[in-house]
Amino acid sequence: MTDDRDARVLSALTAELPEGAVLTAPDSLQAYRRDRAEDPDAGTPLAVVRATCTEDVQAAVRIAARDGVGIVPRGAGSGLSGGSSAVDGAIVVSLERMRQITVDAALQMAVVQPGAFNAEVKAAASEHGLWYPPDPSSQEFCSIGGNIATNAGGLCCVKYGVTTDYVLGLTVVLADGRAVKLGGPRLKDVAGLSLTKLFVGSEGTLGIVTEATLRLVPAQRTPTTLVAVFPTVAGAIDAVVDIRAAMRPSMLEFMDQITINAVEDMMRMELDRSAAAMLIVQSDEPAEVAGAQIEAIEQTCGLHGATEVYATSDPDESEALIEARRQAIPAVEKRGALLLEDVGVPLPRLGALIDGMRAIAEARGVEIAVVAHAGDGNTHPLIVLDPTDAEQRAQADLAFGEVMALAIELGGTITGEHGVGRLKQPWLADYLGDDVLELNLRIKKALDPQNILNPGAIFGPV
Amino acid sequence: MTDDRDARVLSALTAELPEGAVLTAPDSLQAYRRDRAEDPDAGTPLAVVRATCTEDVQAAVRIAARDGVGIVPRGAGSGLSGGSSAVDGAIVVSLERMRQITVDAALQMAVVQPGAFNAEVKAAASEHGLWYPPDPSSQEFCSIGGNIATNAGGLCCVKYGVTTDYVLGLTVVLADGRAVKLGGPRLKDVAGLSLTKLFVGSEGTLGIVTEATLRLVPAQRTPTTLVAVFPTVAGAIDAVVDIRAAMRPSMLEFMDQITINAVEDMMRMELDRSAAAMLIVQSDEPAEVAGAQIEAIEQTCGLHGATEVYATSDPDESEALIEARRQAIPAVEKRGALLLEDVGVPLPRLGALIDGMRAIAEARGVEIAVVAHAGDGNTHPLIVLDPTDAEQRAQADLAFGEVMALAIELGGTITGEHGVGRLKQPWLADYLGDDVLELNLRIKKALDPQNILNPGAIFGPV
Numbered sequence: 001m002t003d004d005r006d007a008r009v010l011s012a013l014t015a016e017l018p019e020g021a022v023l024t025a026p027d028s029l030q031a032y033r034r035d036r037a038e039d040p041d042a043g044t045p046l047a048v049v050r051a052t053c054t055e056d057v058q059a060a061v062r063i064a065a066r067d068g069v070g071i072v073p074r075g076a077g078s079g080l081s082g083g084s085s086a087v088d089g090a091i092v093v094s095l096e097r098m099r100q101i102t103v104d105a106a107l108q109m110a111v112v113q114p115g116a117f118n119a120e121v122k123a124a125a126s127e128h129g130l131w132y133p134p135d136p137s138s139q140e141f142c143s144i145g146g147n148i149a150t151n152a153g154g155l156c157c158v159k160y161g162v163t164t165d166y167v168l169g170l171t172v173v174l175a176d177g178r179a180v181k182l183g184g185p186r187l188k189d190v191a192g193l194s195l196t197k198l199f200v201g202s203e204g205t206l207g208i209v210t211e212a213t214l215r216l217v218p219a220q221r222t223p224t225t226l227v228a229v230f231p232t233v234a235g236a237i238d239a240v241v242d243i244r245a246a247m248r249p250s251m252l253e254f255m256d257q258i259t260i261n262a263v264e265d266m267m268r269m270e271l272d273r274s275a276a277a278m279l280i281v282q283s284d285e286p287a288e289v290a291g292a293q294i295e296a297i298e299q300t301c302g303l304h305g306a307t308e309v310y311a312t313s314d315p316d317e318s319e320a321l322i323e324a325r326r327q328a329i330p331a332v333e334k335r336g337a338l339l340l341e342d343v344g345v346p347l348p349r350l351g352a353l354i355d356g357m358r359a360i361a362e363a364r365g366v367e368i369a370v371v372a373h374a375g376d377g378n379t380h381p382l383i384v385l386d387p388t389d390a391e392q393r394a395q396a397d398l399a400f401g402e403v404m405a406l407a408i409e410l411g412g413t414i415t416g417e418h419g420v421g422r423l424k425q426p427w428l429a430d431y432l433g434d435d436v437l438e439l440n441l442r443i444k445k446a447l448d449p450q451n452i453l454n455p456g457a458i459f460g461p462v
Numbered sequence: 463m464t465d466d467r468d469a470r471v472l473s474a475l476t477a478e479l480p481e482g483a484v485l486t487a488p489d490s491l492q493a494y495r496r497d498r499a500e501d502p503d504a505g506t507p508l509a510v511v512r513a514t515c516t517e518d519v520q521a522a523v524r525i526a527a528r529d530g531v532g533i534v535p536r537g538a539g540s541g542l543s544g545g546s547s548a549v550d551g552a553i554v555v556s557l558e559r560m561r562q563i564t565v566d567a568a569l570q571m572a573v574v575q576p577g578a579f580n581a582e583v584k585a586a587a588s589e590h591g592l593w594y595p596p597d598p599s600s601q602e603f604c605s606i607g608g609n610i611a612t613n614a615g616g617l618c619c620v621k622y623g624v625t626t627d628y629v630l631g632l633t634v635v636l637a638d639g640r641a642v643k644l645g646g647p648r649l650k651d652v653a654g655l656s657l658t659k660l661f662v663g664s665e666g667t668l669g670i671v672t673e674a675t676l677r678l679v680p681a682q683r684t685p686t687t688l689v690a691v692f693p694t695v696a697g698a699i700d701a702v703v704d705i706r707a708a709m710r711p712s713m714l715e716f717m718d719q720i721t722i723n724a725v726e727d728m729m730r731m732e733l734d735r736s737a738a739a740m741l742i743v744q745s746d747e748p749a750e751v752a753g754a755q756i757e758a759i760e761q762t763c764g765l766h767g768a769t770e771v772y773a774t775s776d777p778d779e780s781e782a783l784i785e786a787r788r789q790a791i792p793a794v795e796k797r798g799a800l801l802l803e804d805v806g807v808p809l810p811r812l813g814a815l816i817d818g819m820r821a822i823a824e825a826r827g828v829e830i831a832v833v834a835h836a837g838d839g840n841t842h843p844l845i846v847l848d849p850t851d852a853e854q855r856a857q858a859d860l861a862f863g864e865v866m867a868l869a870i871e872l873g874g875t876i877t878g879e880h881g882v883g884r885l886k887q888p889w890l891a892d893y894l895g896d897d898v899l900e901l902n903l904r905i906k907k908a909l910d911p912q913n914i915l916n917p918g919a920i921f922g923p924v
Binding site: 150187286 | 569620626653707709875904
């Protein structure tokens with residue numbers, strides 16, 4: 001039965017999609033099995049469809065719907081929660097070839113296809129003196145489609161908000177293969193339910209985004225960057241809370257000692273290896289205000305024991321300092337395999353979260369490096385492990401769950417910006433509770449009654 | 463049968479709700495039949511429940527659900543689309559007594575009950591040096607619950623976004639009487655579908671909001687306000703488009719000649735009655751930047767034929783100028799009954815929209831005053847009519863539909879910030895198209911299978 005079905009699906013895909021769009025060779029499939037989360041449970045798809053347009057996606061979904069075959073949408077494969085892990089026998093729909101970007105300067109908007117990289121959208125906007133703010137650390141190699149699927153965040157979100165705040169319209173292919181246009185190039189539109197916003201962050205479980213209308217803003221002013229080094233984590237966190245209560249910096253990042261050393265190992269930029277914590281703060285206000293803000297930040301850091309504070313408004317130097325933060329995950333990755341967390345808490349609980357994670361690391365005998373978008377309470381604990389050491393892996397897995405349980409206990413979330421995907425799915429019920437989970441499932445069933453769209457992601461087996 | 467049912471519902475309401483919470487006297491009911499839209503088709507409710515807490519709302523919804531009775535949620539009754547028009551035999555749930563506001567300065571957030579007025583939230587925030595930006599013109603007498611229900615906008619949205627951009631969490635009573643907490647005091651949270659955002663703008667058709675966690679931002683700087691007077695509408699609109707392409711003002715409002723004269727009749731502030739159009743523009747950037755922006759705006763206005771340009775950074779004078787804009791609707795209301803439009807278009811089509819509305823007004827022999835949040839393309843054409851003149855009423859009704867058809871034709875929306883309610887419901891299908899409407903209905907049915915929540919609003923008979 002399954003063989004018949006597979007043959008029927010494959011033959012329909014090849015017949016209905018453009019030449020070269022359908023991959024079925026085992027080594028081709030291999031390359032589409034996993035995203036950056038390296039999900040050990042990723043399956044092997046029946047085929048990969050490399051869509052070139054909305055109609056290609058519609059054709060693939062219609063074929064899948066006919067036989068109840070799963071569809072796993074995929075952008076650049078940079079996801080960190082296994083949202084694009086392939087499912088055995090499913091069709092992977094890759095959007096990597098759909099990369100058009102059209103900027104309308106008068107409207108201050110861009111119409112983009114999902115495969116375009118975040119950095120490419122930024123670059124296209126900047127040609128018109130405009131800016132697309134959301135800035136995941138992976139901006140050079142993550143796709144806008146993936147950003148929309150996960151409602152991605154980044155470093156500037158503490159001031160500028162997250163992806164959903166910039167999505168005005170979407171073209172979405174639904175579970176039955178119909179394509180709908182939601183919203184559009186209008187800053188205000190309240191006609192009907194807020195479906196555009198519902199699809200943002202739905203991780204491909206409700207539909208596949210094939211085009212987005214994004215809001216752009218005037219180019220960011222050259223920011224002033226401040227780096228402060230602290231002998232204690234508590235001092236750094238107290239400084240974060242005080243800075244946030246007093247102003248709205250355009251960046252407020254945290255790195256702990258393990259991370260500082262990993263970055264220094266990789267990048268050799270003379271970071272202080274003895275520091276317990278480092279903050280990277282930016283102000284992009286006009287010069288007179290930025291100057292006063294940076295001064296106030298310096299004072300606050302000093303008050304909380306900073307041993308060194310350095311500020312610069314040189315763009316290249318700023319960029320180098322931020323690059324240290326952006327390279328934190330790759331740098332820690334050199335120490336072993338990573339279990340990457342994304343828990344967030346209300347800002348005043350940030351210290352308690354970091355203390356608690358330290359305790360978990362000690363109890364489980366694993367190393368947990370902490371980088372954080374501290375200004376918005378979103379942290380990325382990186383659990384480092386030797387993948388060949390089964391006992392350590394087991395302890396790391398336990399720690400992974402314990403960190404999420406801790407975040408929930410502190411009034412926080414299990415994922416701030418990476419998405420639930422498949423790796424965090426087992427913890428979603430604990431976080432949402434039965435009633436909210438059931439509400440999620442009612443919408444999933446209403447929009448995808450066969451559960452063919454990214455099956456297993458967010459909801460697990462439905 | 464209905465009499466039995468009504469008696470059963472009334473007796474349950476009186477038994478389960480606090481003393482004095484249930485109103486049934488005919489003159490009490492009368493006061494809850496209509497909102498500011500003065501819907502001529504508003505029904506008479508069976509009872510009004512003046513809830514004091516989430517549990518009261520749950521009790522009312524459970525009682526209604528048991529017998530399939532409709533529930534019409536209601537805030538301050540300032541809605542402009544008939545979203546709170548009572549339905550014959552339904553229960554009106556008024557949130558007017560739920561008005562608590564708690565500001566957490568460290569979190570830069572507020573937890574508010576739905577009956578609190580927008581201006582009260584702003585005032586509470588400002589005590590902590592914080593600001594809640596969304597600013598409908600009705601801010602002094604509209605409730606936050608209604609703002610959330612309609613995803614309300616206002617004047618500063620051109621720079622600061624709309625209500626949904628400030629809603630981080632909601633407590634919602636569902637159609638079966640369960641209460642769920644969605645989101646919370648976290649700037650980033652992507653665990654599960656974006657349900658918080660789905661409920662914002664759902665006009666009480668999916669659930670009843672009983673508490674909201676709102677994001678606050680640092681207090682706005684004292685803005686500089688500029689008023690420019692134009693001999694032609696085209697000149698004013700060209701200036702709007704050029705200003706928006708060059709910068710991001712914190713306000714960019716438009717009033718046409720009819721509106722200018724109506725405001726002058728009411729407020730006597732020496733406006734130029736001969737002007738075809740007036741723009742009110744603000745910059746809230748720090749002094750050096752605001753100064754340059756205002757200068758550039760002056761030049762742009764001059765370039766497009768402005769006959770008078772006046773700028774002030776005196777707060778009282780600024781406030782007086784903006785009050786002229788805020789009083790535009792009450793002022794035009796003195797000329798007759800109003801059919802209030804809320805159509806929006808992509809900014810470059812704003813001129814075509816206003817020209818087209820002029821043509822409709824002439825063809826139908828009615829007066830249409832135009833005020834607009836011009837910077838975001840959202841307009842409020844006010845169709846003035848003598849309600850005792852049946853023929854004029856008929857022509858005005860036709861014009862009302864024609865204005866929406868025109869907006870759709872220009873790539874715009876039938877409602878930018880007031881909501882669909884009951885008055886715009888007949889045009890929703892034309893705007894959304896069959897597929898998107900069906901998608902809306904699937905979600906409505908999934909969340910409210912009995913169609914008891916605000917029946918008739920947005921969707922009409924389901």
